[in-house]
Amino acid sequence: xxxxxxxxxxxxxxxxxxxxxxxxxxxxxxxxGDAALERVAVHRYDVxxxxxxxxxxxxxxxxxxxxxxxxxxxxxxxxxxxxxxDRVDGLGLGxxxxxxxxxxxxxxxxxxxxxxxxxxxxxxxVLDRAGVELDPAKRFASRDGRPLSLSPKxxxxxxxxxxxEGRAVSPEELLEKAWDEHADPxxxxxxxxxxxxxxxxxxxxxxxxxxxxxxxxxx
Numbered sequence: 318x319x320x321x322x323x324x325x326x327x328x329x330x331x332x333x334x335x336x337x338x339x340x341x342x343x344x345x346x347x348x349x350g351d352a353a354l355e356r357v358a359v360h361r362y363d364v365x366x367x368x369x370x371x372x373x374x375x376x377x378x379x380x381x382x383x384x385x386x387x388x389x390x391x392x393x394x395x396x397x398x399x400x401x402x403d404r405v406d407g408l409g410l411g412x413x414x415x416x417x418x419x420x421x422x423x424x425x426x427x428x429x430x431x432x433x434x435x436x437x438x439x440x441x442x443v444l445d446r447a448g449v450e451l452d453p454a455k456r457f458a459s460r461d462g463r464p465l466s467l468s469p470k471x472x473x474x475x476x477x478x479x480x481x482e483g484r485a486v487s488p489e490e491l492l493e494k495a496w497d498e499h500a501d502p503x504x505x506x507x508x509x510x511x512x513x514x515x516x517x518x519x520x521x522x523x524x525x526x527x528x529x530x531x532x533x534x535x536x
Contacts, residue, residue, distance in 0.1 A: 321352035329516035350374025369396040384411025391432035444479040487531035
């Protein structure tokens with residue numbers, strides 16, 4: 318899952334970013350509306366956490382532009398304004414959900430997962446293929462009933478492969494969906510992560526290398 322945190326309170330923005338990264342999400346962060354629009358123009362995000370009162374370009378304008386875009390990115394608007402009129406106005410701008418500050422991080426995560434499911438073709442909450450099960454919301458993965466101890470990036474890569482439902486996923490797509498904007502496109506981190514994930518999944522191997530195309534998770 319790829320998420321953009323657009324929040325001008327830097328301590329809050331950085332705290333949310335680190336928390337989501339710890340859960341295996343690819344998270345970018347910015348602190349004003351202009352930077353948010355730049356990132357949305359370059360990357361396809363599943364969810365944007367958008368502070369309504371952003372400087373430079375107001376959050377309302379950012380929300381309008383995202384809502385008028387590809388239609389796949391979901392917006393969770395964050396604001397200190399808790400009145401009914403404020404919530405109605407925010408949703409009217411094109412936001413998909415609305416969360417008032419202060420909020421519990423657990424609720425934020427639950428809402429992000431719910432919005433991400435809406436950003437993609439409908440899939441079951443628990444992904445299952447070739448005996449591999451993964452529950453993104455509970456952060457749990459297993460193979461043939463055996464719990465897997467995965468790093469955040471291994472978990473993220475496995476989720477992308479499961480969501481592809483047998484389609485080959487290129488290293489570039491994995492880098493885009495499982496890492497943030499600071500990832501080096503020339504690094505071998507994808508290959509290394511897939512290698513360690515294969516070891517943890519055990520035999521027989523279920524992640525197959527497709528020459529010239531990437532990786533797929535066999536049925």
